[in-house]
Amino acid sequence: KNEVEQSPQNLTAQEGEFITINCSYSVGISALHWLQQHPGGGIVSLFMLSSGKKKHGRLIATINIQEKHSSLHITASHPRDSAVYICAAGGNQFYFGTGTSLTVIP
């Protein structure tokens, strides 16, 4: 069983497109993280959410606690956004999704 499910698994977009990545979780959480991993690289936390919505530049993350669902949106996508995006839900321990591999084509 997967405590955290992400969709889609793979996503290819044209530069400038609006992108949405979805995350559903079945565990109780105190926080949900959206992480970014570039090929061969480390993992960076983009957002930590416990409610509502957060925005950093072109990235927007939302969470609906009642529906146990979160989305990551990228506006005006750019090739440098190409990476794997990982949803992690939990508190003291995290449960991770398998990631969404995003490729943005110029």
Added chain:
Amino acid sequence: NAGVTQTPKFQVLKTGQSMTLQCAQDMNHNSMYWYRQDPGMGLRLIYYSASEGTTDKGEVPNGYNVSRLNKREFSLRLESAAPSQTSVYFCASTLWVDVNTEAFFGQGTRLTVV
């Protein structure tokens, strides 16, 4: 610079060899974690340490041991490496901020066991 530092970045071992992965954080975080990342699977927890002096098994602890040397350092040891332990290993640390958790990850160690 604040963050989580892992060493080494790359390692090739022969089956049966041993090695220790080192992890250190300078953010005064209480909790530290070791994960492995395999293709097609999410990060899986190997061991974690909620505080200095304590360690607990995660989802996939077999074949590994850990040591929380002090608040800063959390090492992962493979006593007798097996090809199934070929993976990318990530160390992480977390801090509770109000009711939320900040999380920081190391750059990863790419381990190949031949």
